[in-house]
Amino acid sequence: MEPALDLEKLSSTAGVKSYYIVKHDGSLVGAKAEAATEITQFLALSGLNGEAICSLLGHSRFNHMILSRQSKESILIFPVEGHFLAIMKEPGAATADLIPSIRELINGSKAKTMD
Amino acid sequence: MEMILEDIKCMPGVACVFCFDTRTGIVAKIANPQFSDSTLSSVGRTLAKIFSGGKQLFADLKSVQLSVDQWSTFILWITGTLYLTIIHEQSLNPNLLSMTLAQASKDLKAALAAPAAELATPPIAKPDNDSEKVRQALMSGPYPRVLAAMENALAKVMGPMASIVFKDTLEKWIESIDEPNRKTLEKFAQMLSSEIGDPEKIQAYEQMIAPIFGAK
Known part of the structure; x- marks a missing residue:
């Protein structure tokens, strides 16, 4: 089942250029922009490898992953209800500001699911 | 360092x-x-x-x-x-x-x-042209068919992520060998198995590729 994220709010969050929600098998369940299969597969694989590192460090899940790029269009990956949410950041946005905004949205969706 | x-x-x-x-x-x-x-x-x-x-x-x-x-x-x-x-x-x-x-x-x-640096520089396995030689060899003979069959089998157990895992592992394998042959292909199969992670899926994968090696 697709995570109960407020996609409209996510889409309009300052600093979000585009987003992708992918299942653990790499299939796309939601996106703001078109994505090649290679990209969605890579996002899922990165998330799964992130979880593998968590388990090596004695934890069950990671908070987020940042793939920093020279172009400043960094990619942020968050685990969300059995899926991975990947955010393509606007080049001018600050990663440190964007992460709490996205985290707040994810926590809001969790609260909605529990209601 | x-x-x-x-x-x-x-x-x-x-x-x-x-x-x-x-x-x-x-x-x-x-x-x-x-x-x-x-x-x-x-x-x-x-x-x-x-x-x-x-x-x-x-x-x-x-x-x-x-x-x-x-x-x-x-x-x-x-x-x-x-x-x-x-x-x-x-x-x-x-x-x-x-x-x-x-x-x-x-x-x-x-x-x-720096040429005189006292570093624990990782040993270079072999020059790039060896990898190039391997790549050329893989484009002829039975290798394209064998590699395609191995990738297809991997896709059956890993789903859409198989293509990324296959490409990534193939690159590492090419860099680690002198020439493709039955023995090094078996090493490649082992490398792919270790990427699957799930013992049941590894077994299924190995069963699927066993005839490939038998028929080669």
């Missing part, structure tokens, strides 16, 4: 810093005792896997950072198959980290380029 790592380790909040080579493992490290070599090696290898997969899609990829509870792990590509990896507390000043790593990366590149 140790001195460069010392400079990073002395930042408050850095628990571990190590240079990781995807072919030879940990080249140098300074770590708190809570991190075993085997844990660090697995963390380094997994981060390098994320980085190399990302680099294929985003050529300007600089680093990968993973935030886990109180820790953050960070990997930065230095050169060739060498990466700098750090495990630090979340409280570490990101600007201090970023500037220190930029400098460390420059220093490491310079040190590796």
